[in-house]
Amino acid sequence: MGKRPPYSNDIEAARYPPPPPPSYHIPQSTQWFSWLVPLFFLANVVLFVYSMYLNDCPGYLNENDCLYYHYLGRYSFQPFSENPLLGPSVRTLRVMGALEKDLVVGENEAWRFLTCMFLHAGVIHLLANMFSLLFIGVRLENEFGFFKIGLLYMFSGFGGSLLSVLHLGDSAAPNTISVGASGALFGLLGAMLSELLTNWTIYLNKCAALTSLLLIIGLNLAVGFLPHVDNSAHIGGFLAGYFLGFVLLIRPQYGYVNRKYVPPGYNVKRKSKYKWYQYVFLVLALIILLIGYAYGLALLYIGKPPDVMFSISGTNPI
Template structure:
């Protein structure tokens, strides 16, 4: 990429140099006409040379300090600690994992193999429950479910991915654009999930994470001209996305949230992560004495077209999705194969996601439970069990 001085010679020699600090191009100084003054022999080589006259850093390509993404990680961890405190396994369950943690101990593996709280606790704290969104007007669950996690393993996987992906893109585009992309993508993932998975609760930041991946892909497309290794970058990113979506085909993983978050982030990337073309930036940061016979436009035509189309699709998609959700529409009734996007049944696992329920019978100190899903029956020695204890035992019996 060359400076704008290539087209039409300036009336006099300028001494402006612009520094580009970006992951797409090397950290070099691009001269806009004129020669770089040589270092003086008296200047110590161990000290950095002072910037030449007219030296400016291009704000469109500068590195930002990343603080929002680490803040999101801290918020998710704090919410998980609060969730486990509220869960209080010793009080609400017959048995717990890691009992030495006291009220922070985990539900039994049969109930929650991710080392986490009960579904009742997650539902109480804001998990996505479609029936409550539709019939009890609790639309806030579409946002709160992004900050809850099903267990330690779930939390670690999401937060490590968020740090690896999020810090990099926040350094490139700043906290405002990345924060909006993260939250709106998470909302898109929750909305898409709610239109298909209406029998179970859903939690996790996966939709927002896939939104960041989708934004990275569209950013590569819309800023195609400033990448050095275009094809390699595109193939690498597509492979990463494909692998993560393939993992979502396993049971008990909400791949609909992944898909909805990715699609939202992909469209948002064309809106939020657009870069001005380099020749326009070069002209903007040249001295006022420099003039060009053919001024450049800030954005290319295809960038503007993608920006408009993406914004229209986002507005239409979110509006239509919210209307369908609030009307209680289940898209599985209109798409017989769509459930395969979230889980593919094999001989090793089943994709049955029906909520568990049990018939209970208390006689003296004996509690008898019969699972309505598989017909299993078991008797427990319990005196006046609480509803949460019964629900926990039912979950273990039906698995």
Template sequence: MSNADVEAGGPAGREATTGIKPPPGRYNPSGNGPNAVAPAPPPFYYYDQAAAQERHHRTWVVPLVVIANVAMFVVVMYYNNCPANGGRRDCVGRSFLRRLSFQPLRENPVLGPSAATLRKYGALDWYGVVHGNQAWRLETSTWLHAGLIHLAANMISLLIIGIRLEQQFGFWKVGLVYLVSGFGGSVLSVLFISRNGITVGASGALFGLLGAMLSELITNWTIYSNRCAAMVNLIIIAAINLALGILPRVDNFAHIGGFATGFLLGFVLLIQPQFGWSEQVSSAKSKYNAFQIILLTLSVALLIAGFAAGLVSVFKGVDGNAHCSWCHYLTCVPTSSWKCDK
């Protein structure tokens, strides 16, 4: 290895710092020839620089989703119109927010509209989905939020998780994972939701992105330069967020359903050519290895079977709790400090 290679950031230097040789055709320090590339953007935390360079997409879907969620919240609050709802004087922020003011804290502690308003504008409602021919609630509920605090937490998480994924894989893949995962979370949620309750929020879709990040790491294992750190970080983040779902008033079934859906979709949509493959360099090496193909095939089969079984069960009015006596502990564990609604 020459000092010039290290100082110039050439192949030898890259191998020394990342422990991985750059794939053929992905790096050309001279800037000339058919494989010349523009200066690379800052590398992502776990990808080697050459791999990150090929995955830098413009980000617009994630910010657009955030704007849409915020706009939807404002519209719902406008029609909620707390002051006109029985002439209440205890609406939060009534003096300056007027009809956009929040319901009393005793009714909605996260600063938002009433349950009746959420139900009217698309919240996930078991009776509406099963007996009211309102299957659209399985998706519309993911665009509603119970309150300002709920909205802020989800949108900040979406920006942190979603922008990174969209930069690497593009808008349509990340957008599809987000939408389908939200739907998958709603399907599992409606099987276990209280028959008189409602649920809203983008958490299922967010957990889908988190699940996709984990499966993307697994299926694209060969192009990561710091595999163990990436795996440990993602597992810890997923475990902490799922653990928070055992608190009351949190729909952990939507989290679990969204995570499982996103995890499977990641094997299908976020698959990348294995390390060493290049379109510019003729090679006998296949674009995807057998491990990736097997995971993709199994994931497609499980997604089809899972959605088919889930939707059939939903529209038959199956009560998941009647078939699983302990499943309610997945979404709420009673303690001396709080109780759980079964």
């Protein structure tokens, strides 16, 4: 007779099955709280109200010539013949920091590149810009955070101002000024396009997203051909934002997993964080940006001194 096999408690083993492998869920991307874009919104509104206070239309013109004087008093608007957008005079905007080539180059007032972004020609101009800022900017800040969107907004606005002041110098109308946040807003639109291209792998309806975005961009650029609209600020801001998007808004490719989120003992195939073409886009965009800014500044300060009218940085993204 052979030996009896060793005793095994099958019932006991059945009561305690082996534990399942650890569950794993890819962590959701962090949603940032948007505070910088609303702060930009507030700054633009406050500065417009202050520009109307400083303008003081009744103090310079006949009270009957000022629009809505009986309701607004000191804050009443300039006559339609001077400003059809319900806003202050060119004189006031120039004092507050409007973009003007004579002052930027001749008087070394380079700060006007940035101050003009927070000034608006009138209520209509302000409402169009602020609606666009909230509609586009809040969503981008929620996704990428205040630091990246702040850099994108300011450098896009500077790019729009730079191309605008170069255009003002070549304009047939002497003494033309430019104001408005449109360069920065078109920069946000341009960054949305480059973000879609460089982060192509994470989008599901790629063609639909690209088509709708190109349509919105085309419609808004077309608005720039209306009279008294400075489309050069739109184009400069859009180009700056487009290339900045490749630098600031790059995301990890689809399927990338950070090791700190992987449970111990769980086998996850590692992927590189970024694809090769994302690095190529980043390097090329950075080079183009540096060359573009340097060339524009050299052309501005080394070229002929310029020969102010009224031009606004356009109506803005829908």
